[in-house]
Amino acid sequence: MAGRVITVSILGCGGRGGETYGTIMNGQKDKWKINAILEPNPVRREKYGTLFGVSSENRFENEDDFFAAKRSDAILICTMDRIHVRQALKALRWKYDILLEKPISDDVEELNDLYQAYRSSGCKIMVCHVLRYTGMIHKISELLEQGAIGELVSIDHTENVCFWHQAHSFVRGNWHKSQETTPMILAKCCHDFDLLQFFANSPCHSLSSFGDLRYFKKENMPEGAAKRCLDCRYCRSCEYSAPRIYMNLWDEEGRKQNVWPINAVTDAYPQTEEAIMKALREGPYGKCVYQCDNDVVDNQTVIIRFENGVTATLKMEGFTAHGGRDIRFFGTKGEILLAEFDGIIRLKTFLGEERIWKISELGYTPYGHGGGDVGIVNRFYDVVTGLDQAPDTSLEKSLESHYMALAAENSRLHGGALELLENYRRHD
Ligand SMILES: NC(=O)c1ccc[n+]([C@@H]2O[C@H](COP(=O)([O-])OP(=O)(O)OC[C@H]3O[C@@H](n4cnc5c(N)ncnc54)[C@H](O)[C@@H]3O)[C@@H](O)[C@H]2O)c1
Numbered sequence: 001m002a003g004r005v006i007t008v009s010i011l012g013c014g015g016r017g018g019e020t021y022g023t024i025m026n027g028q029k030d031k032w033k034i035n036a037i038l039e040p041n042p043v044r045r046e047k048y049g050t051l052f053g054v055s056s057e058n059r060f061e062n063e064d065d066f067f068a069a070k071r072s073d074a075i076l077i078c079t080m081d082r083i084h085v086r087q088a089l090k091a092l093r094w095k096y097d098i099l100l101e102k103p104i105s106d107d108v109e110e111l112n113d114l115y116q117a118y119r120s121s122g123c124k125i126m127v128c129h130v131l132r133y134t135g136m137i138h139k140i141s142e143l144l145e146q147g148a149i150g151e152l153v154s155i156d157h158t159e160n161v162c163f164w165h166q167a168h169s170f171v172r173g174n175w176h177k178s179q180e181t182t183p184m185i186l187a188k189c190c191h192d193f194d195l196l197q198f199f200a201n202s203p204c205h206s207l208s209s210f211g212d213l214r215y216f217k218k219e220n221m222p223e224g225a226a227k228r229c230l231d232c233r234y235c236r237s238c239e240y241s242a243p244r245i246y247m248n249l250w251d252e253e254g255r256k257q258n259v260w261p262i263n264a265v266t267d268a269y270p271q272t273e274e275a276i277m278k279a280l281r282e283g284p285y286g287k288c289v290y291q292c293d294n295d296v297v298d299n300q301t302v303i304i305r306f307e308n309g310v311t312a313t314l315k316m317e318g319f320t321a322h323g324g325r326d327i328r329f330f331g332t333k334g335e336i337l338l339a340e341f342d343g344i345i346r347l348k349t350f351l352g353e354e355r356i357w358k359i360s361e362l363g364y365t366p367y368g369h370g371g372g373d374v375g376i377v378n379r380f381y382d383v384v385t386g387l388d389q390a391p392d393t394s395l396e397k398s399l400e401s402h403y404m405a406l407a408a409e410n411s412r413l414h415g416g417a418l419e420l421l422e423n424y425r426r427h428d
Helices: 015-026 042-051 081-093 108-119 135-146 163-172 190-200 242-252 273-282 369-384 395-413
Strands: 006-011 032-038 074-077 097-100 125-127 152-160 204-212 299-306 311-317 325-331 334-339 344-349 354-358
Touching: 006 015, 015 032, 015 042, 015 074, 015 369, 032 042, 074 081, 081 097, 081 108, 097 369, 108 395, 125 369, 125 395, 135 190, 135 325, 135 334, 135 344, 135 369, 152 190, 163 242, 190 204, 190 299, 190 311, 190 325, 190 395, 204 395, 242 273, 299 395
Parallel strands: 006 032, 006 074, 074 097, 097 125, 152 311
Antiparallel strands: 152 325, 204 299, 299 311, 325 334, 334 344, 344 354
């Protein structure tokens, strides 16, 4: 039934739950009402509880208290990677429809447990592969479907992580330690695997992968570097200097409140230069990149064969000047380039036709994954209200990307061994 106001609860009011989906939903009052939040961090609980107008008795600190009753129609699970399944299983018991952040889990058995519970629940689960809901991906999919380049033969896909994003998330931040979180190839590239199997229009047959932590180690530290950038003689000259990175990024955003990644550096609200500097003096984001206890990769390459014969390479590269994806599609009659940072899609056929589309004219917005964050919230509404019965990123459709990422990590850990995807799939 469309036109209904859906009540939601948000688990985890950080970059995704608070700043992204919560903020979007709070701005769509004709569709959503945020009834409850679960957030152990008191500053974030207060901040987003107030911003979203959540009553004080519905601002939960403790997971058991939150799950003691049903709080809303739908739930957003936006906590860190390793607790998604635990919370999703509890949510299914209360019959919530779920918007579930990726990655779902890095454990094949856990993926299957969730799938089985979901199958018998009658609930809906949408996984946040937000890029599927962007104009640029719709355009590529349309061109491939129309046969604009004939038969698709192979894909060359680079996920440009960007040097400062690598340092922020995978050296200093949430995903820096393999014991505490999911492998980088899953955390960063499950979107890319999802896109690749979608474009190839086939399940994956097998893959192999290489990669390592090449650079962010003590042996590459400049002589005499301090433990923290603010105390370091290389503070102005180092590419990875925290004050340089964060103050430049904040300036680029016009010193706007609450923008990522500044809101990951400090919980202070309002954000001030003083608060950011304090966080860089005391918190993880001000540490020397050569002296963190990080152990995750900074570069990884995967080669892939799909069951229909299409092949692909996926490169997850930390050492890039900017973010965004560069993807080339090679077909029997032409090729397509998607250059996200340059803002274009270019089709060239072997008969000499050339067409260029500006991504900005395909429903793109420069923030929020090119419009994908708003796109998925809108689609989730259609799913919860029954307008969309078969969402592109339902749980069952999202499992394949996770199997591929886990196979890639296993392959990397075993010197590039060939991994067969049939060994990962558990469900029918
Ligand atoms: N879809 C995407 O494109 C995309 C982009 C970035 C991150 N993510 C994913 O979103 C998830 C959250 O990332 P983030 O950047 O918002 O992280 P974050 O650290 O900013 O937010 C997570 C929040 O969860 C809270 N939390 C911790 N334990 C909790 C619990 N038991 N119950 C409720 N809340 C709890 C933390 O205090 C924190 O505020 C991650 O799994 C990440 O991989 C997805």
